[in-house]
Structure formats: C-alpha cells, structure tokens
Amino acid sequence: MTTRCPTPERRLSQRLRQTTAARWRPRLPSQAWLLAMLLAGFALGAQAEGVRSAAMLSHTCAGCHGTDGASAGAAMPTIAGMDKGYLVKVLEDYKDDVRPSTIMGRIMRGYSDQEIAAIASFFADRPWVSTERPIDGELAYQGELIHQQRCESCHADGGRGQDARSPRLAGQWGPYIQYALETCRARGESCKKRQGAERVMVLEDAEIQALAHYYESQK
C-alpha cells in the first residue's frame, strides 16, 4: 500500500479502511476486504464529486432541441443521431466562442470538456428523426442541382452521410439549415476556416433557400 500523492478517492478509501475496516477485519480475509473497500471508496468518491450522468446533462437540452434531441422545429436543429465527433467539435467551438452564436456559447460555458463529450455521446446514440412536412418538389429540385454540383463531395448521399466534419443534413429542418448557411455567409472571413465555407460564400439567397428545402426533403 502506498501513501504517496493520495487522490481524493484514495484518501477516502484509506479513511474508510482506517475506520470501518478496523471494526470488521476479523470477519473477512484482509485481501478481499481491501479490494471491496477500494471499490466502495471509488464509488463513494465519484458520488461525492457529483459526476453528472450523460442523461441528466442531456435532458436539459430537450427544452429547445426536443426530447432526445429530435427537434419539433423549425429554427432549432435536430441533434439526435449526429456524429459524436461533430457534436463535440461544435459544442466546444461554441464554448470557446470560435463558433458565433446567439445563445449556445452562453450555455456551453457551463460545462466541462468531459461533460460535453458525455452530452455528445448521449445524442449521437439517439435515433435520427427526419421532419415530416410537405415538400415543394420544384424548389427541392432546384436545390438538388446545387447540391450535386457543389456539396455532394462532402455531404454524400444527398446529405445523409456524416462524419466529424460534415453534419447530416438530410431530413434536417430547412429553416435551421437556411439560417446556418446565411450566418456563415454573413460572417465572411471568420467562417472561411470551415470546410466548404468558400462554396457557401457565393450562394445567392434563393440558392440557399432551395438547398435548405432540398435537404429537408431528403429523409
């Protein structure tokens, strides 16, 4: 047994050994008891530090992003079933003010990096739910032409593909996509670091509208 640099968990388990173990030692073989108390010590240590579960943290998001991250619309994106790496990156960028926001930065500054990873995992594990709204076929077709020409190389399979750099777009709320594209275009230089941003910069209003509608039409 070492006494060097005790972590809080270790200090607690030592205290438990010193107090409780002294009373009970005759009833258990010492090695088994040591193991049991170490486990108990770690469990108690975790509780005392107040580690918040992924579900506890993530349920606070549902008021704006829908139960389990499936948004009821329309400016709020669905975040269920998104790529975990993408969610971590976006949430951390909000926290660090790298990604401008109206409100997400204010909220994400309340969480540690570990908590952000837990939240990202929680939503990545939920099922994606596409919107169910009437689609204007002509507008969606206009959008598809733009998509095939400029976006499919990263947002593959009609926007269904996703990875840590490219979010799923198929079945997402059109008004959110429109807002996100317009925001990137309005930011100009400061958005250009993001993958695909040069292509967003040159889009006309009508093109953005058509693209957003196309992605919403894809389920």
Place this chain on the structure above:
Amino acid sequence: MSAQQPMNPSRRRFLGSVSRAAAGGAAVSLLGAPAILHADAPKARVVVVGGGYGGAIAAKYLKLADPELRVTLIERNPVYVSCPLSNEVLSGERNMESLTFDYRGLSRRGIAVMGDEIVEIDPEQRFVRGKGGAVYNYDKLILSPGVSFDFSSIDGMSAELADSTLPHAWKAGPQTLLLRRQLEAMPDGGVCAIVAPPNPFRCPPGPYERAAQIALYFSHHKPKSKVMIYDAKDAFSKQGLFQAAWKEHYGDMIEWVPAAAGGNIEAIDADSMTLVGPVEDFEADVINLIPPQRAAELAVNNGLVDDSGWCPVNQQTFESTLHSDIYVIGDAAMAGAMPKSGYAANSQGKVCAMAVAAAINGQPAPAPSYVNTCYSILAPDHGISVAGVYELKDGEIVSVPGAGGLSAADADARTRAIEVQFAIGWYRNITADMFT
C-alpha cells in the same frame, strides 16, 4: 377554463368508477390507462399534481426513467394553456388555439391522466383527495401547483375584480382574452397601466415583454395611446435590453415608474379606475394589475410553505423539507438561483423525476444539472434572451460561474430577428417535450 368542460367519455367513465369506489369506502386503485391494466402490483405509485411546465415533464420523464412505475398525472383543466408566448395574444400576433394543448400524448405513454382538482394532501397516510372526494394513494407525490395571488396586499383588489374588470392575465386563459378585449375597446389616446409585482414572482421578464406587445398593438391601431408600468421594484430582468428596445420600436409610448419614483401601488379604486401610489394617484383606461404572488393554495393549505409563502425543498431532489415523500417543483418551489420560469420548471421536473425514480429503486439521488432559457419577443423582428446554467454547491442551486447571461447589448438587427425565430422554436420544442 373550468372542470365542468366536457371530458372524453373514457375519462368520464373512469372518474365515475373512482367516485363510486371512494364513496363506498373501498381502496381506490388507479387503472386509468390500458397500458397498466394488467400490472396488478406496480413497482411504485407516483402521483403528479399539476400538468403544466413542471408536472407534465415530471410525469413523462418518470416513465422514461423507469417504465415500471405507475404514474398518475392529476390536472384540473381538460386542456393546458401556455403562459409563455401568451403576451402575443395581446398584440394580436397569436391566437389562444396556438397556446392550447391536451394530454393525449401523455396518456399514450402509459401515464394515467386524471381530470380532478386536488384539495387535500395527507402526508401521513400518503394520499391526495380530489374536490369530489376521489382518493389517490401514492408512494411518492410530486406537486407542480404553480402560484397563487395575494390580492389582499393591494387595498381594493380581489379575485372577483380580476375575473371581471381588472385582469391580471398571469395565468393564460379567459383573463388573457378579457385584457385583449379591453385593449380593443380602449379609445386612441388612452392609457393602459401594468402594475408589476414585487420579487419573487412568475416569469420575471413577463410584465416588460407584455408592455412591448401592448405597445405593438397600439402602434398599429391606437398610436396616441400609452403603456404605463407602475412597479413595486427599482430594477427588473433584462432591464437594459428592454428599455433600449422599447425606445427603438415604440419611442416614448412605454413609460416605467419604479418604486423609488412612486410606482409601488398600494391601493386601487376600480370604480374610478385609479391606482393609489405612495406619492400620487394614477388614472388609466385599462388596468392590468399583476398581484404579489406566493405558492399555490394547495401548497399553502397543506403545510408545504414556510414564512416566505414558498415551498422549501431539498435542492438536489426537490423533496419538501417539511414533508417526506412529497416533492415540489416549478414556480411554487424555492430553487436557489433559478428564476420562476417555464424552462426552469421543465429542468426541475427532470431532475426531480430522476431523483424519485432513483429513490424508488434504492439508488442514491443522482448529481443534478439544471438550465434556464427565457426568450422575450419585443417586436415581430426583435427577440432577446437570458440563459442560466446551474449546479448544486453545498446543497444550494447556484449559477455556474462564467456561463449564462443576456443577449448582447450591441447585437445587430439580424441577431435580434433570429432570436424571435429561436423563441418560437423554443416554444415548439418545450411544449412538444411536455405533451408528446
């Protein structure tokens, strides 16, 4: 809105059987939903009283946390009318239908939704009793009863006057429409007075958003009119953002009189439509008097409030510190740094549901996480927000340092317009979280 409104037939049938059972002195078993008909011995019975922003969420998230729980939600009204966004009815931007929700979505989740008004709590025998005598036994009871109004603190004011001529409209429903009709009937050049209550009260930014929504209506239809706010306080939520937006959109139409300038209204004469302040009296054509508040009567009458008039609760679980196995969430509860808002009630409902499910399953109370997000719509293209992230520290709910806060004071027009879209998205999602 009253309990006499028609209910769906199955609910009426069931209520009849409950009443008969109660009248016969038999133990009442709650078999309100088909999903639990075959569950002879539930793991535990959790009764939730109040189907609003706190209670509806607590019921739903109890079922999500542990589907084996028998969850009963008791609500006196057959439908729910949302307070958030109801100020938009005053401007004409929104109708009541868009604020109204039913409980079918929660029934489909296996929650027994009962139309009843609870009037008595027996914390020893662990049951609650409805107005008609029906008895509902519980192992754990969650109350989300909302606020009540202290009419007596303003001389000349009463609940009857609020219903007939001086609507507070601080619970969305008939009084919201009454206030709207009074504004429509008011002549151009008239004065609408809003009397804002002292802290703490439901929806701290609400009176000031309301002033903007009424001014929006005036600016289109009665441009010579004024909105006067007589306040029991000297400061209010998001004050700088509100005052800048009032000026930007409505010029001098809205005037705020703080307590220090004589705005603290002490009495009212309804006949002459005169508000009596400590320094001078004020006449108005329409008076929206929002009375001082405390926890709902159900909590007050059953020993769940302290001298403050609000319910003291364990900040980690929301269990009452006055009665065990009874939990209080939402506006009625004292929740540290959290405001009395719909989003706060939503967040508390989830923390409480997880704590109750853990207790029933013999687990320690989970470490809690709480958030508040409030939007105010000041013009069709001008929204502002306040956010808060909270944690438990030394048994108290405190703001996480560095997080939360207000919309930027220097935000551009595009940002303000987007915040209106987010306010509407907030509303769609938080109500879907409650009722689907």
